[in-house]
Amino acid sequence: MSITKPSLPKGTRDFSPIEMVKRNYIYDTIKTVFRKYGYAEIQTPSMENLQTLTGKYGDEGDKLIFKILNSGEFLNEPKKKSFDFAQDENSNRLVSLISEKALRYDLTVPFARYVVMHQSEITFPFKRFQVQPVWRADRPQKGRYREFYQCDADVVGSPSLLNEAEFVLIYHEALSNLGLTDFDIKINNRKILSGIAEIIGKPELIVDMTVAIDKLDKIGLDGVSKELLERGFTEVDIEKLKPVILLEGSNVEKLESLRTVLASSATGLKGIEEIETVFNYVAKLTTSNTQLATQIIELDITLARGLNYYTGCIFEVKTNEVAMGSIGGGGRYDDLTGMFGLKDLTGVGISFGADRIYDVLEELKLFPTSAQQGTKVLISNFDEKAELYALPLLQQLREANIASELYPASAKLKKQMSYADGKNIPYVILIGDKEMQSGLLTLKDMASGEQEKLAIADIIARLK
Incomplete structure (x- = not known):
């Protein structure tokens, strides 16, 4: 009998007992805060029907779904005859013949499927959290794995902006409990971005606009202006955008400036109103420290994560203690469950980047002795x-x-x-x-x- 050299599939990891204690410390800390705010844990299977996942992540996302071969003789004679190997170059058609299941790509689509299947048992608004692994057939590299954990919380069936405000507090409390002291919770609103694109007459270029503005801290105003010109904007458009691009001051001052700029956009003004409501809720919920409300949340007009997915408030969390990308993010979405036939069910959700948080705590030596x-x-x-x-x-x-x-x-x-x-x-x-x-x-x-x-x-x- 030949001896097989032990190895792991690329993009996957073993976790030692010490690493597991630390990882569970992160998960337990976050889960405790989720439960404190009324969120209940669910789990969904590691695999879903392939048709449940396909078409939900765009063409590029669909390519990264790990398909599972059907059991037994997955390519029988009838299937072979229906697929002309010599002529048919469309491998996707072959996949549909030999694979009916796939490993889950994220926790959001399985959650939407869960809500639709269990709608008669669920009490709405439904507040759930989930901490489970997901799989993506991505090219492995530093910090990017084919198997990794997501740590999500969502509430569906409630349009109330109190949910957004509580997510701000959940981020602040969980990260503070993990020992982080210097981090930014940034917020924006898709309606504000739509309003900005609307007033300069380029609503179809909203993504191009935000991609360019997002680079302000890296390439400066001249660089942003140059990129905007390359993306189809005019000098006149750029002059209108400058007050937005160079938006400064406190949250209140930024909103006042935006209210002037967006005076002619009903959509933009609605976005400002929603942001103000979230700020007011946060202030009311942090009465023990009146400064806290302004310290823990910052309006960032360049924030545009998942622009085609989110419909209202957008969140992103970054630590200033370690050079690291975002350690959390999320936002408001409409019609999450529409893809499965349950229309007009609004929701809002956030995610913690547990793997990145682990790296931050490790670098700052913040894991307590009990977690080691x-x-x-x-x-x-x-x-x-x-x-x-x-x-x-x-x-x-x-x-x-x-x-x-x-x-x-x-x-x-x-x-x-x-x-x-x-x-x-x-x-x-x-x-x-x-x-x-x-x-x-x-x-x-x-x-x-x-x-x-x-x-x-x-x-x-x-x-x-």
Whole structure:
């Protein structure tokens, strides 16, 4: 029998026990905040019917869907006859013959499918969160994987802008709880961007306009102007856009400037009204610190993520402590479930970039000690007598919710200490004849090397 060299598919990863503790720390912190705001967890299958996913992500997205071959003889004679291998060059038609299922590409489309299938059981507005892996047949590179986790929260069936305001607070609370102190929660509104394109008479060039404006901090006003000219705008258009491109000041000042610029656009004014409503909700929800409302959210007119997808408010979160792309984003969308026949169900959702947040916390050394260890204390095992003595002590530690292990066989102290070091266990309880006679156990701090004699009750109090 030949030996197969172990390997992983490109774009996938193993996670060590230490990495899993850290990843779960991130997920648990975020999930706790989601639940606090009334969101309930659901899960959907790793695979969906291929027709559920196809056509929902555009031509480029469809190419990145991982298809699953049908079971058994997936290309039987009738199927072979229906496909002319010599003449038919359209591989997509072949895919439809041999594959009926696919790995999910994101959590949003499966969520929409879930809502439609379970609409009679759901209480609307429906607030759900989901933390699960997704798969994309992308070209692997640094920071981009073929299998990765998404961490989403959405509410469907409610047009209220209170939902947007609460998402701002969810971002702020979750990231603060993870130890981040310097991050920007940026907000914009698709209607404002539509209004800007409308007043200069170029509504069809809204995407070109926002792509160019978004580069202001990289290429400056001259660079943006040049790109706008290349994309079909005139010098007159650019003069009208300058007050928007160079928008500065506080959120209130920016909105006043926009109100003047967009005075003739009903769509643009509606977007301003929606942003103001979100700001007012945030201010009311942060009464304990009146400065907080203006500190945690910033109007950024250049923000245009998912422009063809979102219909109202748009979010993006960036950290200023590490050079990193966005660590979160989302927005308001209309008719999420229309693709499955349930029309006019508005929704709004956000996502946390958990993998990027992991990298940020790692670089800033923000993972707490509790998120870097599993077992908290190891009980030594020198012989059968000590093992029998240790068993009830082990149970007492576990009943006190202290992660504990008894070394599973008698061995030399050096081997047991090496085991504790290898697993990053911070404490070791040493039990010899003296300890068993006195009832005072030796507790060793592995970091400092210090040892002290304590009763098991005192050890439990110390470790808790």
